Amino acid sequence: MRYLIALLFSCLTFLAHAQMNEIIITKGVDKPIKIAIVPFAWSGGRIPEDIPSIMRGDFRFSGQFEAIAPERMLSFPRTESEVHYRDWKILGAEYLVIGSLTFQNGRYYASYEVFDVVREKRLMSLASVNGGEANLRDIAHKISDEVYEKITNIRGIFSTKLIYVEAFKRPQQYRLILSDIDGARQRPLLSSRFPILSPVWSPNGQRVAYVSFESGNKPSIYVMDIATQRRQQMTSFKGLNGAPAWSPDGQKLAMALSKDGNPEIYVMNVLTRELRRVTNHFAIDHEPSWSIDGGSLFFTSDRGGKPQIYQVSLATGQQERVTFDGDYNARGRVSPDGKSLVMLNKRPGSNYHIAAQDLKTGNLRVLSETTLDESPSIAPNGAMLMYATRSGGKGVLAAVSLDARVKMLQPPRQGDVREPAWSPFF
Amino acid sequence: MFKLFLAVAVFVAAPVLAQVRVVESSPRGVNSSGVAQPQYAEPANSDVYSQIRALQEEITSLRGMLEEQTHEINKLKQLQLDNYMELDRRLSGGSRPTGSPDDSSTTSSVDTSHSSEPVGSVDDNRTEKEVYDAAYDLLNQRDYDAATREFKSYLNRFPQGLLASNSCYWLGKIANQNGDLEEAKNWFAKLISNYPEALKVPDAKYDLGRVYFNLGNKNEAKAIMQDVAGGSSDAARLAKKFLRDNF
Numbered sequence: 001m002r003y004l005i006a007l008l009f010s011c012l013t014f015l016a017h018a019q020m021n022e023i024i025i026t027k028g029v030d031k032p033i034k035i036a037i038v039p040f041a042w043s044g045g046r047i048p049e050d051i052p053s054i055m056r057g058d059f060r061f062s063g064q065f066e067a068i069a070p071e072r073m074l075s076f077p078r079t080e081s082e083v084h085y086r087d088w089k090i091l092g093a094e095y096l097v098i099g100s101l102t103f104q105n106g107r108y109y110a111s112y113e114v115f116d117v118v119r120e121k122r123l124m125s126l127a128s129v130n131g132g133e134a135n136l137r138d139i140a141h142k143i144s145d146e147v148y149e150k151i152t153n154i155r156g157i158f159s160t161k162l163i164y165v166e167a168f169k170r171p172q173q174y175r176l177i178l179s180d181i182d183g184a185r186q187r188p189l190l191s192s193r194f195p196i197l198s199p200v201w202s203p204n205g206q207r208v209a210y211v212s213f214e215s216g217n218k219p220s221i222y223v224m225d226i227a228t229q230r231r232q233q234m235t236s237f238k239g240l241n242g243a244p245a246w247s248p249d250g251q252k253l254a255m256a257l258s259k260d261g262n263p264e265i266y267v268m269n270v271l272t273r274e275l276r277r278v279t280n281h282f283a284i285d286h287e288p289s290w291s292i293d294g295g296s297l298f299f300t301s302d303r304g305g306k307p308q309i310y311q312v313s314l315a316t317g318q319q320e321r322v323t324f325d326g327d328y329n330a331r332g333r334v335s336p337d338g339k340s341l342v343m344l345n346k347r348p349g350s351n352y353h354i355a356a357q358d359l360k361t362g363n364l365r366v367l368s369e370t371t372l373d374e375s376p377s378i379a380p381n382g383a384m385l386m387y388a389t390r391s392g393g394k395g396v397l398a399a400v401s402l403d404a405r406v407k408m409l410q411p412p413r414q415g416d417v418r419e420p421a422w423s424p425f426f
Numbered sequence: 427m428f429k430l431f432l433a434v435a436v437f438v439a440a441p442v443l444a445q446v447r448v449v450e451s452s453p454r455g456v457n458s459s460g461v462a463q464p465q466y467a468e469p470a471n472s473d474v475y476s477q478i479r480a481l482q483e484e485i486t487s488l489r490g491m492l493e494e495q496t497h498e499i500n501k502l503k504q505l506q507l508d509n510y511m512e513l514d515r516r517l518s519g520g521s522r523p524t525g526s527p528d529d530s531s532t533t534s535s536v537d538t539s540h541s542s543e544p545v546g547s548v549d550d551n552r553t554e555k556e557v558y559d560a561a562y563d564l565l566n567q568r569d570y571d572a573a574t575r576e577f578k579s580y581l582n583r584f585p586q587g588l589l590a591s592n593s594c595y596w597l598g599k600i601a602n603q604n605g606d607l608e609e610a611k612n613w614f615a616k617l618i619s620n621y622p623e624a625l626k627v628p629d630a631k632y633d634l635g636r637v638y639f640n641l642g643n644k645n646e647a648k649a650i651m652q653d654v655a656g657g658s659s660d661a662a663r664l665a666k667k668f669l670r671d672n673f
Contacts, residue, residue, distance in 0.1 A: 282482055283486055303489055304486060304487075304493050305486040305487040306490060308490075321493045365563060
């Protein structure tokens with residue numbers, strides 16, 4: 001009987017995981033790289049998390065890989081001597097990952113090796129990661145990051161995190177949620193009966209700035225230390241306090257305030273709270289974000305009749321319009337390499353989409369095909385971005401690669417999901 | 427988000443404007459508009475207020491037009507410069523035979539690359555592949571005007587590039603799509619005569635045949651279709667079908 005219950009339980013958890021990891025790839029690369037991640041050698045009993053299965057999810061999530069299902073594998077090699085390349089060539093696998101897991105003094109130790117099936121040689125020699133039971137997913141993501149970087153030469157983002165707002169109706173509630181990038185391990189950081197808006201990670205990944213109404217009936221900008229969840233109110237000006245953005249050195253916050261009559265861009269020193277006004281125009285200036293060098297700000301303004309993105313130099317105050325394609329361009333964010341500006345774009349007669357503009361040539365590329373897209377947030381490796389969209393009447397998260405070749409939708413959560421913020425590397 | 431914000435802002439801004447408290451903490455910077463924050467302490471009546479609103483709207487729309495036209499002018503200036511450089515390149519390298527390279531042609535090509543380099547590197551130092559990919563992406567997004575510009579810039583910079591024949595082909599296709607049959611004809615003909623070895627030649631011939639047909643030049647169309655139909659390419663299959671259907 002006890003056995004039966006255990007079995008039932010493991011089936012249930014399996015189902016729960018299967019559902020959670022079901023990211024729908026709506027468009028992948030033409031020829032994904034095939035990778036085989038073999039179940040790890042393990043002599044103990046049931047483990048709370050299946051590391052190879054999490055890794056397969058990671059590689060699928062990248063959109064560039066196809067992970068071979070374990071049911072199709074002809075053998076489960078545990079060591080290099082057990083690897084028969086022929087078994088893997090038949091499946092078309094280009095890379096093979098094998099590993100083992102051991103448990104000692106309350107810690108799990110995972111070691112793994114990577115083989116290049118095509119060249120029939122070892123690609124990555126035995127490496128090891130360890131952690132407690134709560135860190136099994138971290139171990140899996142860490143291995144995925146290492147293997148991904150070895151194969152693609154691009155730093156992996158599987159260990160990065162996501163913060164987003166989830167909104168519930170009846171009773172109305174807003175939650176600020178921290179989760180793994182694959183949607184697992186959702187943890188509420190803050191709950192409120194009033195809207196929570198515009199979460200952004202500090203560059204060191206330890207703090208988050210956001211806007212909420214928690215101090216009364218007007219919006220204020222807060223900074224929360226993620227580890228302790230201790231909050232600090234940064235602004236309480238009359239009117240609007242919105243759209244915080246960290247400077248690249250993490251010492252300043254750009255924001256939009258209407259304390260002087262109408263919304264303008266300001267920069268605040270986080271430590272001294274010293275405030276400096278950057279724009280001055282009777283039109284609305286909003287949604288500031290920093291250039292890579294921290295020397296200028298991009299912001300949205302309707303001073304030209306329609307919302308467009310402008311750039312202002314902090315040293316000279318010189319302002320310049322940046323976007324010209326479309327009758328609506330807002331919420332600009334620069335990619336980590338500083339080459340593209342990602343924004344919310346609308347062309348006449350079309351829907352709101354996420355687009356990327358090459359800052360040098362001015363060429364604009366529309367990235368998303370979903371409807372009512374909003375709030376793009378770029379991955380720290382610059383390869384992908386996450387945004388909020390609507391699917392089946394619900395706010396969900398979607399991701400697209402910056403070259404528009406890979407597109408995916410995350411499964412719906414309980415509430416409406418909005419405003420994803422992709423963390424920096426930790 | 428911005429829209430919502432706008433609605434709220436107007437709502438919030440209205441009473442604020444009426445009371446007027448202009449705090450000019452940092453007058454630096456925004457010199458571009460030159461329009462001072464309205465300072466009407468007690469609006470005599472709502473008329474003044476609505477007039478100001480109307481003027482502000484007028485100014486923003488004029489500003490928008492000015493920004494867009496400045497942008498257009500800058501683009502045109504750049505294009506003119508590009509065209510001039512291209513002309514210069516052609517004139518200085520014009521006498522060079524297109525075929526076998528000899529000593530004089532190599533020196534002249536070195537000269538031209540020198541003369542065009544300053545501009546080329548300032549404005550565009552993308553690789554051959556990057557220029558082509560950008561153009562091809564634009565084509566995929568159906569932004570034909572921009573794609574045309576990019577393919578032309580590819581041809582200007584890499585007339586003997588690996589993808590020059592493909593660029594001609596897509597330019598022909600775009601012109602055809604835009605209904606500019608003469609232009610389409612020129613691009614396909616250019617491909618066939620300049621890059622006779624290119625993989626796209628059968629496709630270009632087939633498309634050229636169709637252009638001739640649509641221009642009413644049935645004899646040319648038939649001749650070229652028969653030429654293509656002799657091969658074993660996909661274009662040959664299409665050409666056979668075209669001949670069956672139309673002749």
